[in-house]
Amino acid sequence: MRMLWWQNIPLFLIVAPLMGAVVCSALKEKAARGVMTALSALTVCGMALVLAFTAARQESCVYPMGEVGAPFGNELRFGAVEGIAGLGFSLVILLSVLGGWRSLTRDVPENKRHLYAAMVCLLTAAMSAMVFTNDLFTAYVFIEITTIASCALISATDHGRTLFGAARYMLMNLLGSGLFLLGVSTLYCLTGHLLFPQLQESVKDLLDRDKYLTPLYLSFVLMTLGIAIKSALYPFHTWLPNAYASTTPTSSALLSSLISKMYIFLLIKIFFRAAGAQVFDRDIRNFLLGFAVAGMVLGSVDAIVERHLSRMVAYSSVAQIGYIFLGISLGTEAGMAAALFHMLVHAAAKCMLFLSAGKLREVSGMGDGFRDVRGAGFRAPLAGAAFAAGACSLVGVPLLGGFPSKIYLAQAGIALGGWRMGVVLAALAVSTALHVMYMLRTAVLLYAGDGDARRPEKSPLRKDPCFTAAMLALLGLNVLLGIGSRPIMEAILQGIALFS
């Protein structure tokens, strides 16, 4: 079968950023920044093209990496779901790099910024590869790249606290990678395959013959556990606040909106493409549901107790990751679609929250305790508005992304019926109430007082057109997800039909 021209795009979306990263590492700061921004913009365009073509043709394609395809060589696979996820992820990269670079020039020393740009390029490549790959081991290789890159992104800010956070992050994430690798090798030992379609066949065969069930289940448990640790599902989230809150805003935005979501997307692929419905049965799902609900509630409780802006936003990530796992754990197509949609919503909102929190900190004398940022909304109007909008979106105020996504999650729960419906609805209600308590409280706090109390003498708020543009784009994105949720959801559902 001859490839159509656009089917080559994913290959270039992986190879071009890899080469860009190498080039960036040899350039000076300005040129490296240009290369990085151009590549992220190109990735956005490429992802949009992939999405447009796959959605229009309503099919998913397989792209062999070399002359020999599956099951002997590597393979890429892409359809509407991959297109949507990739588009969302690449937008996050572009906007957080645009919006946060000014703060980054303050946090990262000049002789290291070109390396930071290289890291962002590598992250872009790893994102494309993880979204498109149809091969378990390739996914692991790019997990490695992502892990190292994210450690570098955190520790680029040269403070003691950041390094502490980065070290903790690294230890926990390496543990996650190790567990994942153990799972992959156990599975390979049982099936002799690494590509998803063949894996699914062999797993089905093993289940039918009733052989090696313990190691088989264990391998999936290990992979799930590894990814749960790396994406900060509730009891494994202790590395998160220090890592997210102590570094430069771009890094926080990338870590929370991109990196943890990439891992979850991979987990969805593993569940639905490699394991198949039989392995991912009721018990595992109920187990995951328990963790998800715990995260939704207890993550919010942690956030309520917190007294620092960026640490609070970081803890709210734990709750939001709980939402996504809730959707996955329902095990239905509607649940998975809701999880994917919530992934996009959370990425858009969290990126905006972290970037604006960085700006609010800047106008409050570099402190982001609640007492420093009182009235900061008056000192930095756009950042304040963006923070308020992001907070409202996560709470679930209509017209913003969080509202439809909560409705979809609830609908998926209701369709399931039984006690799980009750659990889903109760968890959503409690978590939303808790979100109101800390998110809206903080949004109000930003507009308390007259705002002049802590205005720094020399205003650091120079004109920053990139930040303005990124914030406006993110605001637009959140509203788009809020009012245009139906076509997006339809595209996701269509893609899911072709997914497994």
Next chain:
Amino acid sequence: MKKKADPFRALKSWIENGDDALDLEIQEEMDDEATPALTEEAGRKREKKKRDPVRARRRLEGGYAVAAVLVCLALIGALVYAALQLPAFGGADTLVDSEVSAFYVENTLKETGAVNIVTGIILDYRGFDTLGESHVLFIAVCTVLLLLSIRGDKNADRIAREEAFDRHFEPRDDEVLQGAARILTPLVLVFGLYIIANGHLSPGGGFSGGAILGAGLILYQNAFGYRKTERFFTYRTFKWVSLASLLFYSLAKGYHFFTGANHLENGISPGTAGNILSGGLLLPLNFVVGCVVACTMYALYTMFRKGDF
């Protein structure tokens, strides 16, 4: 009592006045509650409570350690239990029907020209993984540069300190080391090149050969110091060799993937199996991987030692 009628009082005053006010309110509330019942016993209880946090924390940490050990033991138990149930290595029912390994054994020599099948698999059939893997090395060295490099650092003190520190520990003109290095370094380097060049014919290849090359460079540097190494290996060398190698790797593999997927003629022939100049792209790919690995090894060494080349 009247004060308590408004449950949001604390919140409101905190929004208006900030954290200090909240602390004050909470203190007041606690006093309100405590005052009526402040008998002697309650007073003692309160004192106990005040000391408690430290002890409670210690108890928590102890419990945490015990729980961690238990979780680890449980995980080990589960893993060992599952590993015992894995198919025996080389057993009768161990993947005899694995079409993948059969395909590799049958076709690797014919299609890629690699006598060493492993090289054929990692650089050809699963070349995408290896492309990622070689960038793992690159990203590792970039991260170390980001953390430890003092090149271009504005802080003159830090540079001076690192220099002084390094001079203190550097072996100065150690005759035994220099004599050994004078003999060993050329041998090590040639051996590394040999392993890289024969990667597609015999065990070895870019990764192992590159590690040997890197070790040779480190040995020379250790014996003769920065001044002499700088004659042939500086930061610029490192930068340009890594850049050229990785770009060539990505371009070559990109071309290979592109032509392969589109079923185009790629003009690369596997050549006569067994010759040094055979195996199509395998030899140049092994060579660039070797360069990347050698540069990475040496860069990691210098970064951890002084933070500069």
